[in-house]
Amino acid sequence: MSAHRPRLDRVAEPVIAARGLTKRYKDFVAVDAIDFEVAPGESFGLLGPNGAGKSTTMRMVGAVSTRTAGDLGILGLDPNEHGPAIRSQLGVVPQQDNLDTELRVRDNLLVYGRYFGLPRAQVAARADELLDFAQLKDKVKAKIDDLSGGMKRRLTIARALINDPRILLLDEPTTGLDPQARHILWDRLFRLKEQGTTLVLTTHYMDEAEQLCDRLVVVDKGRIMAEGSPAALIREHSSREVLEVRFGSERNTTAAAELQGIGDRLEVLPDRILIYSANGEDALAEVTRRGLEPITSLVRRSSLEDVFLKLTGRSLIE
Amino acid sequence: MTAADPIAFSARSRRLGAWYVAEHKIRQMRAYLGTALATALGTPFLYLFAFGVGLATLITDNVSAVPGVTYLQFVAPALLASAAVLVASEEYTFGVMLGLKWNLTFVAMNATPITARQIVDGLMIFVWFRMLITTVIYYLAMVVFGAVDAVGSVGTIVAGLLAGFAFSPIAAYAATIEEDRGQFAILQRTVILPLTLFSGTMFPLTQLPMFLQWVGWLSPLWHASELGRQFVFGPTEPIWLSVLHVVYLLALGVLGWQLCARVVGRRLNK
Numbered sequence: 001m002s003a004h005r006p007r008l009d010r011v012a013e014p015v016i017a018a019r020g021l022t023k024r025y026k027d028f029v030a031v032d033a034i035d036f037e038v039a040p041g042e043s044f045g046l047l048g049p050n051g052a053g054k055s056t057t058m059r060m061v062g063a064v065s066t067r068t069a070g071d072l073g074i075l076g077l078d079p080n081e082h083g084p085a086i087r088s089q090l091g092v093v094p095q096q097d098n099l100d101t102e103l104r105v106r107d108n109l110l111v112y113g114r115y116f117g118l119p120r121a122q123v124a125a126r127a128d129e130l131l132d133f134a135q136l137k138d139k140v141k142a143k144i145d146d147l148s149g150g151m152k153r154r155l156t157i158a159r160a161l162i163n164d165p166r167i168l169l170l171d172e173p174t175t176g177l178d179p180q181a182r183h184i185l186w187d188r189l190f191r192l193k194e195q196g197t198t199l200v201l202t203t204h205y206m207d208e209a210e211q212l213c214d215r216l217v218v219v220d221k222g223r224i225m226a227e228g229s230p231a232a233l234i235r236e237h238s239s240r241e242v243l244e245v246r247f248g249s250e251r252n253t254t255a256a257a258e259l260q261g262i263g264d265r266l267e268v269l270p271d272r273i274l275i276y277s278a279n280g281e282d283a284l285a286e287v288t289r290r291g292l293e294p295i296t297s298l299v300r301r302s303s304l305e306d307v308f309l310k311l312t313g314r315s316l317i318e
Numbered sequence: 319m320t321a322a323d324p325i326a327f328s329a330r331s332r333r334l335g336a337w338y339v340a341e342h343k344i345r346q347m348r349a350y351l352g353t354a355l356a357t358a359l360g361t362p363f364l365y366l367f368a369f370g371v372g373l374a375t376l377i378t379d380n381v382s383a384v385p386g387v388t389y390l391q392f393v394a395p396a397l398l399a400s401a402a403v404l405v406a407s408e409e410y411t412f413g414v415m416l417g418l419k420w421n422l423t424f425v426a427m428n429a430t431p432i433t434a435r436q437i438v439d440g441l442m443i444f445v446w447f448r449m450l451i452t453t454v455i456y457y458l459a460m461v462v463f464g465a466v467d468a469v470g471s472v473g474t475i476v477a478g479l480l481a482g483f484a485f486s487p488i489a490a491y492a493a494t495i496e497e498d499r500g501q502f503a504i505l506q507r508t509v510i511l512p513l514t515l516f517s518g519t520m521f522p523l524t525q526l527p528m529f530l531q532w533v534g535w536l537s538p539l540w541h542a543s544e545l546g547r548q549f550v551f552g553p554t555e556p557i558w559l560s561v562l563h564v565v566y567l568l569a570l571g572v573l574g575w576q577l578c579a580r581v582v583g584r585r586l587n588k
Contacts (some may be wrong), residue, residue: 006553054404059588061431062584064428064429064587065588066587073509083433084331084332084432084433085328085431087328087429087430087431087433088328088331088430090429092429094425094426095430096422098421098423098426099426100342100421100423100426101421102346102350102416103345103346103349107345110345111341111342111345112426112430114338114341114342115333115338115427115430115431115432116328116331116430116431117328117329117330117334117338117431137487159319163430187336228365242514253526263526
């Protein structure tokens with residue numbers, strides 16, 4: 001395990017350390033020599049569009065996918081040699097629900113807990129605690145197919161916690177959920193974060209990344225484009241505010257030409273123009289002063305979406 | 319052992335993982351316990367009644383070189399082996415597809431300390447368990463119908479278990495299937511059903527023209543039926559041939575099992 005050395009600027013040794021981590025499938029490079037570290041208790045995110053290599057990275061970190069090149073240490077162990085030992089300390093919430101639909105809610109937890117070699121009584125007690133935590137106490141005997149999407153997700157998270165993991169891996173935890181279900185889930189994850197669980201999550205929702213991550217990397221096409229806290233990334237790669245103006249799809253491009261010089265930067269999207277500026281209201285005043293009348297205008301704070309747009313020239317959700 | 323030492327922590331799973339998988343599969347059975355029991359109980363009585371009481375009244379001669387053997391005695395070990403094959407191939411096909419594709423339970427297990435090999439080992443343990451229930455019930459039905467005496471022919475159960483095990487290459491094949499396009503129905507109709515008919519199960523293999531007899535020699539079902547018959551009314555063959563039956567069945571079973579573990583391992587570790 002010479003792969004990673006403790007860094008002097010961090011008190012604790014990282015629980016995940018990747019150096020030049022690479023995964024290739026024949027000619028296709030899914031993950032292209034990425035470096036990152038995750039400190040214990042940290043909430044770390046991989047933000048990027050579909051196909052960016054997030055899930056592949058998660059699978060390598062989860063010790064279920066062998067890397068093609070580079071070094072990877074999870075809890076100080078190399079997954080190539082200590083897969084089962086590493087997995088015994090992880091909780092995994094996969095992108096696609098894989099609850100056992102032939103078992104009832106509570107039985108799903110009982111069976112899963114056994115895989116960690118935990119005694120039956122201990123698993124049963126833990127299962128009841130977790131069903132409470134996942135707000136599924138009244139669904140103990142329900143069939144999996146009768147649960148809503150949000151409930152299934154919460155049950156999968158409860159299942160991932162059955163072994164009291166040192167790291168919880170969440171791959172797109174709220175994709176496909178309605179807003180209410182997402183907020184319930186975020187609340188649960190936030191509680192785990194407060195308790196000191198190390199969270200590693202992938203998402204293509206910038207609001208999710210902002211809500212849950214202490215630090216994140218923006219990934220695109222298998223590479224890390226930027227790294228930092230959500231606030232720092234926004235500060236570094238975007239202005240404080242954004243003015244969004246719409247002129248209708250036909251006038252957008254011509255209007256853009258007349259908007260040059262307002263704010264720090266312009267971004268012309270098919271349906272609207274984004275004007276990056278420290279003060280959105282001032283920018284809007286300048287737009288109207290130039291005699292342009294947008295159909296709609298909106299001033300908002302910069303978000304990670306803007307960071308992503310700046311870094312890749314593309315939108316997160318396409 | 320402390321939670322801080324992951325290697326020690328996972329040692330138990332490394333030792334008992336396959337048994338945990340089997341335990342999981344047994345728990346799943348609760349969902350279809352009614353159907354499984356009805357099949358396990360009903361099938362032997364239907365078959366033994368049809369063949370032993372029905373067809374046997376027409377076939378009273380030429381059944382075996384051993385004098386005095388009834389058609390029921392001749393056909394019963396083969397029926398028992400076929401029942402084991404049916405149960406096993408159900409798990410080798412649907413059980414594998416369920417884990418890798420439909421329900422993704424193997425993927426979920428693989429995220430824990432359990433390894434792909436343990437998943438397949440657990441599946442095999444479970445198949446043996448299901449076959450044991452099926453064959454024991456079959457055997458008891460055979461006793462009731464007077465095809466065998468209660469204790470002396472117990473070995474025919476072992477022959478049945480080996481028959482089912484020998485079909486494990488189907489599990490290895492099922493593990494390679496990425497997309498379900500009705501391959502199992504084709505397999506059932508073009509491989510398993512013909513084997514059931516042409517493996518010296520309903521009539522002695524020697525009744526087939528020579529150019530078709532090789533089907534029987536390759537068929538695990540023929541080997542298992544002949545082996546089972548040795549316990550019911552044998553010996554009808556030299557001992558080396560009985561040993562060959564066992565070796566052939568075990569070899570096929572081990573081959574399929576190992577191949578399946580490799581395919582599942584490759585598929586789960588992408």
